[in-house]
Every structure is written in structure tokens, then in C-alpha cells.
Amino acid sequence: xxxxxxxxxxxxxxxxxxxxxxxxxxxxxxxxxxxxxxxxxxxxxxxxxxxxxxxxxxxxxxxxxxxxxxxxxxxxxxxxxxxxxxxxxxxxxxxxxxxxxxxxxxxxxxxxxxxxxxxxxxxxxxxxxxxxxxxxxxxxxxxxxxxxxxxxxxxxxxxxxxxxxxxxxxxxxxxxxxxxxxxxxxxxxxxxxxxxxxxxxxxxxxxxxxxxxxxxxxxxxxxxxxxxxxx
Amino acid sequence: xxxxxxxxxxxxxxxxxxxxxxxxxxxxxxxxxxxxxxxxxxxxxxxxxxxxxxxxxxxxxxxxxxxxxxxxxxxxxxxxxxxxxxxxxxxxxxxxxxxxxxxxxxxxxxxxxxxxxxxxxxxxxxxxxxxxxxxxxxxxxxxxxxxxxxxxxxxxxxxxxxxxxxxxxxxxxxxxxxxxxxxxxxxxxxxxxxxxxxxxxxxxxxxxxxxxxxxxxxxxxxxxxxxxxxxxxxxxxxxxxxxxxxxxxxxxxxxxxxxxxxxxxxxxxxxxxxxxxxxxxxxxxxxxxxxxxxxxxxxxxxxxxxxxxxxxxxxxxxxxxxxxxxxxxxxxxxxxxxxxxxxxxxxxxxxxxxxxxxxxxxxxxxxxxxxxxxxxxxxxxxxxxxxxxxx
Numbered sequence: 001x002x003x004x005x006x007x008x009x010x011x012x013x014x015x016x017x018x019x020x021x022x023x024x025x026x027x028x029x030x031x032x033x034x035x036x037x038x039x040x041x042x043x044x045x046x047x048x049x050x051x052x053x054x055x056x057x058x059x060x061x062x063x064x065x066x067x068x069x070x071x072x073x074x075x076x077x078x079x080x081x082x083x084x085x086x087x088x089x090x091x092x093x094x095x096x097x098x099x100x101x102x103x104x105x106x107x108x109x110x111x112x113x114x115x116x117x118x119x120x121x122x123x124x125x126x127x128x129x130x131x132x133x134x135x136x137x138x139x140x141x142x143x144x145x146x147x148x149x150x151x152x153x154x155x156x157x158x159x160x161x162x163x164x165x166x167x168x169x170x171x172x173x174x175x176x177x178x179x180x181x182x183x184x185x186x187x188x189x190x191x192x193x194x195x196x197x198x199x200x201x202x203x204x205x206x207x208x209x210x211x212x213x214x215x216x217x218x219x220x221x222x223x224x225x226x227x228x229x230x231x
Numbered sequence: 232x233x234x235x236x237x238x239x240x241x242x243x244x245x246x247x248x249x250x251x252x253x254x255x256x257x258x259x260x261x262x263x264x265x266x267x268x269x270x271x272x273x274x275x276x277x278x279x280x281x282x283x284x285x286x287x288x289x290x291x292x293x294x295x296x297x298x299x300x301x302x303x304x305x306x307x308x309x310x311x312x313x314x315x316x317x318x319x320x321x322x323x324x325x326x327x328x329x330x331x332x333x334x335x336x337x338x339x340x341x342x343x344x345x346x347x348x349x350x351x352x353x354x355x356x357x358x359x360x361x362x363x364x365x366x367x368x369x370x371x372x373x374x375x376x377x378x379x380x381x382x383x384x385x386x387x388x389x390x391x392x393x394x395x396x397x398x399x400x401x402x403x404x405x406x407x408x409x410x411x412x413x414x415x416x417x418x419x420x421x422x423x424x425x426x427x428x429x430x431x432x433x434x435x436x437x438x439x440x441x442x443x444x445x446x447x448x449x450x451x452x453x454x455x456x457x458x459x460x461x462x463x464x465x466x467x468x469x470x471x472x473x474x475x476x477x478x479x480x481x482x483x484x485x486x487x488x489x490x491x492x493x494x495x496x497x498x499x500x501x502x503x504x505x506x507x508x509x510x511x512x513x514x515x516x517x518x519x520x521x522x523x524x525x526x527x528x529x530x531x532x533x534x535x536x537x538x539x540x541x542x543x544x545x546x547x548x549x550x551x552x553x554x555x556x557x558x559x560x561x562x563x564x565x566x567x568x569x570x571x572x573x574x575x576x577x578x579x580x581x582x583x584x585x586x587x588x589x590x591x592x593x594x595x596x597x598x599x600x601x602x603x604x605x606x607x608x609x610x611x612x613x614x615x616x617x618x619x620x621x622x
Contacts, residue, residue, distance in 0.1 A: 060615055060618075063526070065526060065614055065615055065618070066615055086530060089525065089528055089529070089530055090528065090530075092526065092527070092528050093527065093528025094528075097527075098523070098526050098527055100523065100618070102519075104519055104520055104523045106237070106240075106520060107244065108237075108240040108241060108243065108244055109232070109237075109240065113232050116232065117524075117527070118527045118528055120232070120233070120234050120237075121528050121529065121533075126232075126233075165527070169528075177618075
């Protein structure tokens with residue numbers, strides 16, 4: 001990151017009086033209660049909180065997977081509350097990379113093919129898609145595992161493939177939902193190092209939900225949610 | 232890799248299930264092809280019937296005979312070129328009591344002119360005409376029963392109860408494969424002489440009269456003229472072109488044909504349900520993956536494409552395997568067996584190319600139809616709910 005960029009970091013996420021209410025039958029469950037939040041581009045933030053605190057709901061809203069009940073949700077220049085499902089889907093494809101707790105790679109595809117999956121939605125020629133997938137795998141240190149199937153990879157390697165898939169479209173934001181939850185300590189460390197590199201070397205904004213305080217310590221900002229409000 | 236490839240690749244996710252489903256579809260397609268081939272074999276006689284050949288029968292029923300004198304009268308009607316009387320004899324070879332074959336008493340001189348698709352040499356024809364108890368048999372029948380020219384054969388009549396010795400004068404072949412090559416033809420006079428002595432009520436009667444019309448004449452017009460000629464007689468006739476006649480003969484089997492038709496459709500519906508169930512199971516199992524795909528930017532239509540692509544692949548594979556296995560089974564096995572042993576019913580039991588194309592098309596189409604509901608369910612997937620299953 002250049003010095004001038006560091007000096008003028010724009011807000012990539014702006015939440016104003018954001019609420020999200022679910023209905024369990026006729027009973028309204030207010031999961032997020034008027035959140036205000038600003039996150040700078042290039043931040044690495046961890047969201048923590050007890051189960052049911054609303055952290056996954058907040059992550060889903062920021063990632064454009066869900067729409068708010070009320071309030072403003074500006075992410076990467078889009079007012080997500082005003083987009084319909086198709087518009088949000090297309091926005092996600094361009095702006096968000098996803099890392100999940102369980103890796104959920106397609107077992108019938110090789111590592112390179114899994115990584116290239118989001119590029120199928122672009123107009124890039126096959127050779128370019130392949131090249132970009134290989135580059136992304138090299139970034140996560142799996143340049144020698146491109147043609148391996150998920151069953152031939154360790155858990156840590158699978159999660160690294162997931163991260164390569166998340167960055168292959170060069171999104172501005174990476175959302176990670178318990179990215180180390182299914183990994184042993186060494187693999188978790190590798191993944192956290194990788195996320196840190198993506199943040200510092202590639203200026204990716206990373207929002208990570210975690211229960212693990214050690215993982216959260218790797219973020220530059222830790223936010224705690226409790227009963228739908230930021231502590 | 233392209234988008235459509237993903238659906239195809241998914242086919243082999245659960246290899247055993249995919250193989251079993253493809254096999255299930257293949258068996259259904261095999262059953263469909265065989266039933267359609269039975270239908271085709273039964274109706275082929277009507278389809279390949281000569282356009283200039285007329286069959287005249289009793290107006291009331293095919294099984295009621297006509298006076299023999301009608302034979303001569305038909306040949307005199309303007310526009311009729313050749314005429315031949317025929318009687319269903321109904322007999323069996325005592326040496327092969329379990330073998331069924333058609334036995335027809337005919338005018339030896341005329342019948343090979345009316346039915347010019349039956350081939351024997353002029354010398355053999357002459358030999359037949361000269362031999363009162365001579366018979367001409369189809370090559371398929373001769374092969375099955377081990378008969379050769381010159382052999383003596385005794386048939387036991389059922390309609391005309393008695394023992395009838397014959398000598399094989401010729402073995403006929405045919406100009407095309409759809410002609411029955413399992414019939415036993417012999418002299419009408421031989422049968423009629425026996426009837427005059429032993430069964431007078433059955434004497435001087437013919438079963439039906441087959442005629443060829445002169446070139447340039449319309450069979451329908453001549454048929455009408457024949458019927459008008461006998462309108463004022465004691466027994467009225469019904470004359471039809473050969474296709475109509477054969478179709479009306481098939482009409483007696485219409486319930487069986489309709490049942491076969493229905494069964495072939497039911498088999499395909501069962502196939503569709505099996506395939507639909509397999510695809511639905513796959514969609515349920517991949518809820519999480521579909522959730523991830525939706526999260527990373529795939530639209531509902533893409534998921535539908537994957538599901539339909541998978542179903543179409545299984546359907547088509549099953550269709551190809553079904554056609555591939557039915558070809559040797561029918562063409563080299565059952566077909567040959569039926570032609571040789573049941574030539575009277577199935578003179579040409581081979582898979583019509585159109586049936587193969589239809590089977591492949593239906594396998595693909597029904598595969599797609601089977602996947603409509605699972606594909607719709609995939610498009611309606613709740614992304615958050617399916618991702619919740621992930622973590």
C-alpha cells in the first residue's frame with residue numbers, strides 16, 4: 001500500500017441505524033438493533049460475540065447475502081438495501097470473496113477448477129481463467145496442488161483453496177465465517193497468516209466472524225456484538 | 232471447464248448411484264424399444280402393403296367364407312388384372328406339433344402373380360403346378376423344420392379334420408424382409424376335393440380373394456366396383472386395399488396393441504420417476520454446495536442449468552446404453568429367433584431406426600422433465616439457510 005493510499009482510506013462499509021428482524025411464526029425476533037458502523041477499506045476486523053448475538057447476521061448483510069429490515073447498508077459503493085436478489089448476487093460476484101468454516105469445495109473439480117469457478121460468471125476466455133486460478137493458488141502457496149482433487153488435500157490445504165477461490169475475482173472485501181473452526185492449530189495459524197497477508201499485501205478488507213480469541217487477535221480491530229448491538 | 236460441464240461432472244459424484252440409475256434408464260429404454268418393435272413388427276404388414284392389391288372378403292366377417300364362384304366373377308370385373316383365391320387351412324405338422332405356421336390353400340397358378348414378392352424359380356413353379364399335393368413353403372419355415380424340396384410332409388388339419396400328405400415343391404424367398412417367410416401354400420383344389428368328399432358344407436368356398444388392379448386404376452375404385460357387383464347377391468362382400476385389410480385384421484388385436492402402447496408409455500413414466508428421485512436426492516445432498524455457489528455469485532438459473540444438465544446427461548447415457556444393448560439383443564437374438572420360430576406373427580422383427588431415435592430423444596426429454604421439480608427447488612434455495620448448514 002502506498003503512502004498516499006494509507007493517508008486517505010475511504011470507508012468501504014457504512015451502516016446507519018441498521019436493523020434486521022426475523023419472524024418465528026408471528027413472533028418478531030430483532031437480531032440487529034440500529035447498528036451504526038464504519039469500516040475503512042483495507043481493514044482487518046474481527047466480529048466476536050456469543051451465539052445469537054447477531055454476528056453472522058451482520059456478516060451476511062455486509063456480504064450482500066441478506067437485506068436489512070431498515071436502515072442504510074452501504075458496502076463498496078452499493079446501497080445493498082435497495083438491490084434485489086439478482087442485483088445483490090451480481091454485486092457479490094464482483095465485490096466479495098467468501099471463506100467458510102467448512103470448505104465446501106466441489107469434489108468433482110480439481111483445486112484449479114474450484115478456484116476458477118467464480119470466473120465462469122465472467123466473460124474471460126478459458127486460458128485467462130486458468131491463468132488467474134493458477135495465480136490465486138500460487139498466492140496461497142498451492143501452486144503444486146493445482147490438479148489435486150479436494151479429497152487429495154488436507155483440511156488446511158482445502159481452506160487455502162477456498163481462500164484462493166475467494167480472491168480469484170480480486171474482490172475488495174473478504175468475509176470469513178469461522179475460517180479456522182474446522183482446523184487444527186497449525187493449519188489455523190497458516191490460514192490466519194494468509195488472511196493477514198491478503199490484508200497487508202493486497203489491501204483486501206477482511207471481516208472475520210470468530211469465536212476464537214487467538215484468531216481475533218490477528219485482526220486490527222475486534223468488535224463485539226451482544227444482543228444485536230455493538231458493545 | 233464451462234458452466235454446462237459442471238452439471239455433467241456432477242453425474243459421477245455418487246458413482247454407484249449414477250451407474251445404477253443409468254442402468255435403470257437403459258433397461259426401461261430396452262423394454263420400450265422391444266415393445267415398440269413388437270408393435271412395429273405387427274403393423275409392418277399394413278405399412279408395406281401393396282397399393283394396387285385388393286382383398287375381398289365376406290362383408291360380415293373375415294372368418295366367414297365366400298362362394299367359390301365369386302373368385303371367377305371378381306377376375307372379370309373391369310380394372311382387375313390378376314386374382315387369387317385363398318383359404319385359411321389351419322393345420323400342423325404331426326412331427327412338430329408345437330410349431331405354428333400359416334397354411335393357406337391357394338390357386339397355384341395365380342397366387343404368385345398376385346403376390347409377386349414371393350420368389351421361386353419358374354421351374355419350381357411349374358413343378359408345383361404339376362403336383363396336386365405339392366406345397367411351397369417359406370425359407371424361414373423350411374429352415375426351422377428342416378424341410379427340403381422333395382420332402383414329404385403330412386399335415387393334420389384342424390378346420391378340415393384329416394391327414395393331408397404333401398410334397399415340398401419349392402421353397403420361396405421374398406423380395407423384402409418384411410414379407411412372411413413362414414407360410415405353407417398348397418393347391419386349393421387339393422383341399423376342395425377333400426372337402427367335397429369329407430366335409431361338403433365347406434366345399435366350393437374361398438376365404439378371401441386377393442386381386443391386383445391394372446396400372447393406372449385406383450384400388451379404391453376397383454374395390455367399390457367389386458362390392459357393387461355383389462351387392463345384389465346372397466352374400467355381400469367387403470373389398471379393401473391391402474393396407475386397410477391388414478389394418479382391419481390387426482383390429483382384432485387392437486386391445487393387445489393398445490395395451491402394449493400403454494405399457495411402453497408406463498415404462499417411460501416409471502423411468503422418469505426413478506430419474507427424478509435420483510436427481511432430487513442429489514439436489515438435497517448438495518444444498519450446502521448450492522448455497523456456496525449462490526453466495527459466490529451464481530444465479531438461480533445457473534443452479535437450474537446444473538440440475539437439468541445432470542439429468543439430461545443421465546437420461547442420454549441411459550438412452551445410449553439402452554439402444555446399444557437392445558440392438559444385439561433384438562437384432563442378433565430375439566429378432567432372429569422370432570423370425571425363425573414365429574414368422575407367421577413376426578416376419579420381420581427388427582428395431583426400426585425411428586424407434587431408436589425416438590428412444591434416445593425420449594430418454595433425453597424425460598430426463599429433463601424429471602429434473603424440472605428438483606431444478607425448481609434448487610432455484611428457490613434460501614442462501615442463508617443453506618449456508619447455515621455449512622457452518
